[in-house]
Every structure is written in structure tokens, then in C-alpha cells.
Amino acid sequence: MTSVLDMRLFWFSFWMYLAAFVLFTVYAAVRSRGLGLSATAVFLAAFALQTAGLVARWIITTHPPLSTMYEYALTMSWAVALSFLIVMARFRRMVLGVIVSPVLVLVLVIASLLPKEASKQLMPALQSYWFYIHVTLAACAEGAFIVAAGAGIIYLIRRRGDGEKEFLPSHDFLEEIISRSLRIGYPLFTIGALFAGAIWAQYAWGSFWSWDPKETGSLVLWLYYTLLLHQNMRGAWRGKTLAVMSVVGLAIAIASFVGNLFFGGMHAYV
Amino acid sequence: MNEKRKGAGGGFISYRFAAAVIAILFGASMAGWIATELVPPDFLERLELYRNAWGTTVAKLVSIFRLYDPFHSFWYRLVLALFFVVLLLCIATRWRQLAMRSWRAAPPAGADELRKKRFSFEFSWRLLESGAGAPRDPLVRYAEQFGRAEPIGMESLRGHFSCIAALLEKRGLSIVSHEDASGIRFAASSGRWRSPGTMLFHIGILVITIGGVIGSFGGWRETMLVRVGSSVPLPRDSTRAIRVEDFEIVTTGNLEIKDFISTLSILDSRGAVVASGAVEVNRPMKVGACRIYQSEYTIDENEFERSRIGYSLRGSSRRGTFDLVPGASARIADSTVAVTAVRFIPDFRMGPDGPFSASSFPRNPALEVEVAYGGETERGWLFLYHSDFNRPFAAPVELVLDRIEPVYYTGLEVSANPGSGVLFAGFAAATLGLLLMYLCNPRVVKGAAGADALVVAGTEYRWKASFEREFAALREEIRKEIGQRGCS
Numbered sequence: 001m002t003s004v005l006d007m008r009l010f011w012f013s014f015w016m017y018l019a020a021f022v023l024f025t026v027y028a029a030v031r032s033r034g035l036g037l038s039a040t041a042v043f044l045a046a047f048a049l050q051t052a053g054l055v056a057r058w059i060i061t062t063h064p065p066l067s068t069m070y071e072y073a074l075t076m077s078w079a080v081a082l083s084f085l086i087v088m089a090r091f092r093r094m095v096l097g098v099i100v101s102p103v104l105v106l107v108l109v110i111a112s113l114l115p116k117e118a119s120k121q122l123m124p125a126l127q128s129y130w131f132y133i134h135v136t137l138a139a140c141a142e143g144a145f146i147v148a149a150g151a152g153i154i155y156l157i158r159r160r161g162d163g164e165k166e167f168l169p170s171h172d173f174l175e176e177i178i179s180r181s182l183r184i185g186y187p188l189f190t191i192g193a194l195f196a197g198a199i200w201a202q203y204a205w206g207s208f209w210s211w212d213p214k215e216t217g218s219l220v221l222w223l224y225y226t227l228l229l230h231q232n233m234r235g236a237w238r239g240k241t242l243a244v245m246s247v248v249g250l251a252i253a254i255a256s257f258v259g260n261l262f263f264g265g266m267h268a269y270v
Numbered sequence: 271m272n273e274k275r276k277g278a279g280g281g282f283i284s285y286r287f288a289a290a291v292i293a294i295l296f297g298a299s300m301a302g303w304i305a306t307e308l309v310p311p312d313f314l315e316r317l318e319l320y321r322n323a324w325g326t327t328v329a330k331l332v333s334i335f336r337l338y339d340p341f342h343s344f345w346y347r348l349v350l351a352l353f354f355v356v357l358l359l360c361i362a363t364r365w366r367q368l369a370m371r372s373w374r375a376a377p378p379a380g381a382d383e384l385r386k387k388r389f390s391f392e393f394s395w396r397l398l399e400s401g402a403g404a405p406r407d408p409l410v411r412y413a414e415q416f417g418r419a420e421p422i423g424m425e426s427l428r429g430h431f432s433c434i435a436a437l438l439e440k441r442g443l444s445i446v447s448h449e450d451a452s453g454i455r456f457a458a459s460s461g462r463w464r465s466p467g468t469m470l471f472h473i474g475i476l477v478i479t480i481g482g483v484i485g486s487f488g489g490w491r492e493t494m495l496v497r498v499g500s501s502v503p504l505p506r507d508s509t510r511a512i513r514v515e516d517f518e519i520v521t522t523g524n525l526e527i528k529d530f531i532s533t534l535s536i537l538d539s540r541g542a543v544v545a546s547g548a549v550e551v552n553r554p555m556k557v558g559a560c561r562i563y564q565s566e567y568t569i570d571e572n573e574f575e576r577s578r579i580g581y582s583l584r585g586s587s588r589r590g591t592f593d594l595v596p597g598a599s600a601r602i603a604d605s606t607v608a609v610t611a612v613r614f615i616p617d618f619r620m621g622p623d624g625p626f627s628a629s630s631f632p633r634n635p636a637l638e639v640e641v642a643y644g645g646e647t648e649r650g651w652l653f654l655y656h657s658d659f660n661r662p663f664a665a666p667v668e669l670v671l672d673r674i675e676p677v678y679y680t681g682l683e684v685s686a687n688p689g690s691g692v693l694f695a696g697f698a699a700a701t702l703g704l705l706l707m708y709l710c711n712p713r714v715v716k717g718a719a720g721a722d723a724l725v726v727a728g729t730e731y732r733w734k735a736s737f738e739r740e741f742a743a744l745r746e747e748i749r750k751e752i753g754q755r756g757c758s
Contacts, residue, residue, distance in 0.1 A: 119526065120526075121522050121527070123527065124527060124528065124529050124530055124551035124552070125551055125552065127552060128552040170735075172734060172735040172738075173735055175735070176734065176736060186704075187704040187705070187707070187708045190700070191701050191704060195697045195700070195701060198697070199694075199697065200552075202687075202690065203553075204551060204552050205683075206491055206554065206563040206683045207491060207685065208482070208687070208690070209482065211306075211341045213303070213307070216299065216302065216303045216306070219299055220299045220303055223292060223295055223296040223299055224296055226292055227289060227292045227293055227296055230288070230289050230292060234289075236286075236289070
């Protein structure tokens with residue numbers, strides 16, 4: 001069954017995010033407050049359209065939009081956009097949009113390439129409340145990792161003491177954004193992707209852990225962020241190292257996310 | 271948890287070494303992840319083929335390091351064992367240090383210890399009391415100029431301290447204080463549950479690892495395909511058997527699969543039913559120490575219970591139906607036409623090598639029949655859902671497939687995991703630990719309020735920038751509050 005309304009809203013939001021990305025880029029170049037506000041307004045409109053699209057898909061399919069990779073990517077990008085808007089509302093840093101909007105466009109481009117069939121019927125293995133816990137928390141966690149990577153990229157772009165201070169956020173501020181995002185993402189990922197996933201696997205497949213490629217990818221990602229936070233908490237990986245590592249973490253997260261397209265296994269849903 | 275604190279608390283395993291072990295486990299898992307994609311799992315069965323393709327050395331290395339199944343290889347198990355031992359030692363040697371940190375912070379020994387901190391400030395009481403815009407007392411100004419702050423009385427000091435304590439409590443910090451002849455020393459802290467949370471999380475991961483090991487060595491799982499109506503012995507239990515009473519594929523109107531349901535009976539050694547129930551995907555059935563899961567199903571090609579064929583004789587108004595069972599012929603009434611079932615395909619597709627079944631699901635059931643008439647035989651396919659594609663026969667009869675009942679084999683998985691209770695305990699401990707670790711925002715503000723001055727220092731354990739803002743705000747609040755008190 002194909003739905004028209006949610007697809008239209010998806011494409012509208014996609015083009016709006018793209019427009020916001022262009023406006024944020026021009027804003028970064030000319031540093032005009034008016035342009036920044038326009039970019040933020042377009043971003044807000046895109047977010048509203050995306051939210052409407054998600055709600056429409058939820059109504060059409062009669063289940064939360066989490067059952068396919070397209071829906072997962074959509075929900076994850078929505079979580080990223082929401083995080084950005086919360087950070088914006090709190091810290092009034094429009095420049096973060098320069099990084100968040102292209103990342104969002106990238107995720108939505110990936111989503112646009114995935115099959116978008118809307119099915120009312122969840123496959124039997126997905127008919128469990130653990131599905132909603134597992135996938136929602138994993139999507140939010142990966143959204144937080146994306147925000148951390150975005151802040152990491154700005155951290156690396158910003159040079160210390162070169163007169164950019166007024167425009168780009170300070171290194172301390174960016175480090176706090178990275179740190180907070182990781183500290184939000186890590187527990188969500190641990191509880192949602194690993195623990196809830198393992199418990200659900202026990203009910204659905206009779207085994208907590210099967211070394212399925214997606215499971216292994218999640219373990220690799222979890223170990224990576226465990227190492228990163230372990231080092232960060234003991235004061236070893238801070239500043240530039242933290243920024244670089246958060247960007248590398250996103251690369252592993254993407255590999256884990258798209259892995260089931262190539263690796264197969266029990267998580268081979270598209 | 272920085273290096274200085276590590277040095278102060280001590281521990282058998284250093285944080286750096288623990289991090290190195292996590293890094294090794296990360297690297298090993300990454301290598302295993304990649305290896306499973308590069309080396310097919312059937313490597314051993316087709317060793318000769320891969321030896322020819324990759325060369326003897328590479329094939330030998332793959333065999334030695336078990337890269338076709340890396341997560342059960344000796345090297346990965348060695349890394350897991352190392353991780354386990356290091357985690358155990360970390361917990362065993364640091365629990366006291368972490369538990370102590372959960373208690374309330376102790377007041378400082380004196381003002382000097384506070385002045386060394388990164389976040390600290392110092393106020394002279396008299397200057398504070400005079401307020402920001404108030405005219406300064408010339409005596410105070412003179413004394414301050416020559417490095418001697420003007421002292422205040424004990425009663426005023428207590429009043430000022432209660433004012434500061436109220437400000438700190440308003441920020442969610444709990445206070446302990448100590449008063450002596452030199453003044454009042456205090457410590458205000460919050461989020462002290464983070465340390466027990468850290469400990470609990472580590473214990474949880476350790477328990478999960480133990481549960482995994484127990485499950486790995488003591489657990490088992492077996493899958494079986496059981497035909498509806500037949501029985502199989504319960505694996506690893508010689509006294510009981512499973513009988514599949516029924517199997518149902520629940521579908522929506524457009525043939526989307528909603529659920530698979532197997533109705534099972536558990537029989538004792540005499541064949542009496544001791545338990546029964548339905549097993550669905552995500553809803554296993556518990557039998558003693560093991561669980562029975564609905565995992566898959568299949569329909570065997572060529573095998574079906576019975577089919578119903580509709581017919582109409584050409585040149586006659588006669589119509590009717592007859593049942594056809596595998597291996598038997600049926601003669602159509604008032605004619606010499608005989609029909610025999612040849613082959614059944616549950617999900618008919620036409621490939622380059624002829625018809626095949628695309629899946630085990632009866633999405634496009636088709637029955638090949640042989641029609642015998644007047645000494646001639648001909649074969650053709652009859653389709654349940656697409657009768658337009660039915661083969662027209664030379665014999666004076668038109669056939670349609672009205673119904674077909676495939677023989678279902680339900681796929682059951684029977685497993686037991688003695689480590690599952692341990693794993694659940696580990697999940698619970700680690701989840702609680704994580705929540706404590708990340709919901710608590712630990713910070714400590716210590717102060718020494720002497721007769722002449724106030725020295726305050728703060729320590730953050732998480733958010734440097736936000737604590738800096740909070741500490742600056744606290745400084746401003748104290749300045750304003752004491753200034754107002756002084757003016758009033």
C-alpha cells in the first residue's frame with residue numbers, strides 16, 4: 001500500500017531542510033542575523049512538515065513509523081531536528097544549523113533511497129512492545145550521536161583565537177554540547193539498542209545474543225562510545241580529541257545503521 | 271574521575287589499562303565484524319575451493335584464527351576473558367573508593383585548600399556588607415588597602431552563613447557544616463549517587479558477562495520442523511514429547527502475514543497430555559526449564575492433504591466438484607476423464623529451469639494435474655488464485671482448483687538458558703546504574719567562612735562550562751544577598 005500524503009510531506013520537508021541548509025550556509029558566509037533567522041524559520045517549517053508526515057504515516061500504517069529502515073531514518077532525523085531546536089531555544093546559537101542541516105539532508109537523502117512502502121501489517125517478529133522500546137531508544141540515541149558529531153565538526157572548524165569568537169560558539173560550549181549529547185545518547189543506546197534488544201531477542205528468537213551482523217555492529221558502536229566516555233570521564237580525551245572521536249563515532253554508527261543492507265542476518269529489514 | 275583522583279584512591283587496575291582493554295575488545299569485535307563479512311560461514315565445508323581461490327597460506331590463517339566464526343574463536347574468547355578479569359579487578363579493588371564518594375562531602379580543612387581550586391572566589395565580609403553602590407566605611411577601606419580584612423562578629427557570621435546556605439539549598443545542594451572558633455567551614459554537594467551508579471553499572475556489565483558465559487556453556491537450543499498432527503520427543507528430555515495439534519498462518523485481507531500460531535500439547539511417557547497451549551512469535555511456551563518458540567514454518571512441495579477440483583464438461587451442462595488426494599486418480603462422473611495430481615507448488619513462479627516455489631507461504635498455490643482421456647494423457651497447471659492462467663485441456667473438461675490444503679510443518683525452537691536469570695539481574699543493575707550515572711549531576715561547593723572573609727571553591731564532575739556559569743551566578747547571588755543584608 002502506498003500512501004500519498006505522508007510521501008508528499010516527506011518531500012516537502014526534504015526540500016525545506018535543503019533550503020534551510022543553503023540559508024544557514026549563506027548565513028555562515030555573510031553573518032547576517034536576518035539570514036540566520038530566516039534559515040531558522042525555514043528549518044522550523046521543515047520540522048513541522050516532517051512531524052506532520054510522521055503523524056500521517058503513523059495514522060496510515062496504524063503503527064509508529066519505526067518498522068522499516070526508511071521509517072527509522074525518518075524518526076532518527078526528526079530526533080536530530082528536535083535536539084537542534086531544543087539547543088537553539090536554550091543557547092540561541094543559530095550557527096549550529098550550519099552543521100545540523102546538512103547532516104539532516106544527508107540522512108534524508110539516504111532515507112529517500114530506501115523502499116518507502118507503507119504496510120499496515122507489521123511482520124510477526126515486530127509485533128511486540130519491545131520493538132517500540134528498542135527502536136525508539138536506538139533512534140534517539142543515534143540522533144544524539146549525530147548532534148555530538150555535528151558539534152565536533154564545528155569544534156574542529158573553529159580555530160582558537162582567530163577572531164571568530166563572536167560568530168562560532170566557544171570551544172568550551174561545543175565540548176559541553178558534545179559531552180551532553182554523548183551522555184544522553186550512551187545510556188539510551190545501552191538500554192534501548194543493547195539491553196532491550198537482547199531481551200526482545202530472547203522472547204522472539206529464543207536467544208539473547210546471536211552474533212547477528214547488526215548485533216555485532218551495535219556492540220562495536222557501544223564499545224567505541226564506552227571507551228570514549230571512559231576516557232572522557234577520567235579527563236584524558238577532551239577538547240579536540242573528543243571532537244575527532246565523536247565524528248569517528250558517527251562513521252561507525254552509519255556503518256552499523258546501513259550494515260544490514262549488505263550484511264543480511266536476522267535484522268535484514270529494509 | 272580524573273587522573274589525580276585515580277592516584278589518590280588507588281586501585282589494582284589503572285584507568286589507562288582498563289581503557290586499553292576496552293580498546294582491545296573494540297578492535298577484536300570490529301575485526302570479527304569485518305571477518306564475518308569477508309569469510310563465508312561454510313568455509314570449512316568448501317575448504318578446497320577457498321584454498322584454490324585464496325592460496326594455502328591465507329586459507330590456513332583463516333582456519334587457525336577461525337575467521338569463518340570469529341566470535342567463537344580462541345583469540346576472541348581470550349579478549350573477552352581479559353575484559354572480564356579487568357572488570358572484576360576494577361570492581362573488587364575500587365568499590366570502597368566509589369562507595370566512599372557517595373557519602374556527603376566533608377567540609378574543608380581550611381581556606382588555603384580552597385584557594386588552589388580552579389573555580390574559587392574570596393570576599394571580605396566588610397566589603398560585601400557595604401554593598402556594591404554603598405559608600406565605603408573609611409576604616410574598612412584603609413584596612414583592605416593594607417591587606418587586612420576587617421573582622422565581623424560570630425552572630426553576623428552565622429547570619430551570613432545561613433543566608434549562603436539558603437542560596438546553596440535553593441540550587442539543590444545539601445550542606446554539612448562545622449563551626450569552631452575560627453569560623454564556619456561547609457561543604458555543599460549534589461548528585462552524590464553518581465558514584466554508586468557507576469559501580470552498579472560496572473557490576474551490571476560483569477553480571478551480564480557471567481550470565482552470557484553460563485548461557486554459552488550451560489544453555490542449548492534445537493530447532494525442529496514438525497508436521498501438524500505428529501509428535502516429536504522434547505529435546506534433552508526422554509520423558510516428554512511435543513505434539514503439534516494445529517498450525518495456523520493468520521493473514522490480512524491482502525495476504526500479509528499477521529502471525530504464526532502453533533497449538534501444542536506436551537505428552538508424558540504414557541502419551542497423556544500434561545500441558546497444552548499456543549505458541550506465537552514473541553510468545554513462547556514455558557515447559558519446565560525450557561521454552562518453546564515459534565520460529566518458522568514450511569510447506570513441503572508435492573505434499574498436500576487434499577484438494578478440491580471444480581469441473582465442467584464441455585458440450586454438457588454438467589458441473590461439479592471432486593476431491594483429489596496425492597497419488598490417487600479421480601474419475602469425473604458421466605465421463606471417461608480421469609484426473610491425477612502430479613505436483614503441488616505453494617508459491618508458483620516460472621523460472622528458466624521451469625516452475626519453482628518462491629517461498630513456503632501459499633501465496634500462489636498451483637497444482638499440476640494429469641488428465642487422461644481416450645488413451646491420451648496431458649498435463650497442466652491449475653492455479654488457486656489465478657484461474658485465468660489454468661491450462662485448457664484437449665479433453666472435453668474444464669478444471670479449476672477450488673481449494674487445496676497444504677501440509678504444514680511448523681518450525682519450533684526449543685531452548686534453555688540457565689543464565690537468563692543472571693542476565694536479567696545484570697540488565698536491571700546496569701540500567702539502574704546508568705540512570706544514576708547520567709541523571710545525577712555531581713558537583714561540590716566548599717567554603718570557609720572566617721571572621722574576616724569568605725572563601726568558596728567549587729568542583730565539577732561533568733559539565734565544565736555549565737558549572738562555570740552556575741558558579742559565577744552563585745558568586746553574584748552571594749554578593750548581592752550579603753550586600754542587601756549589610757545595607758539593611
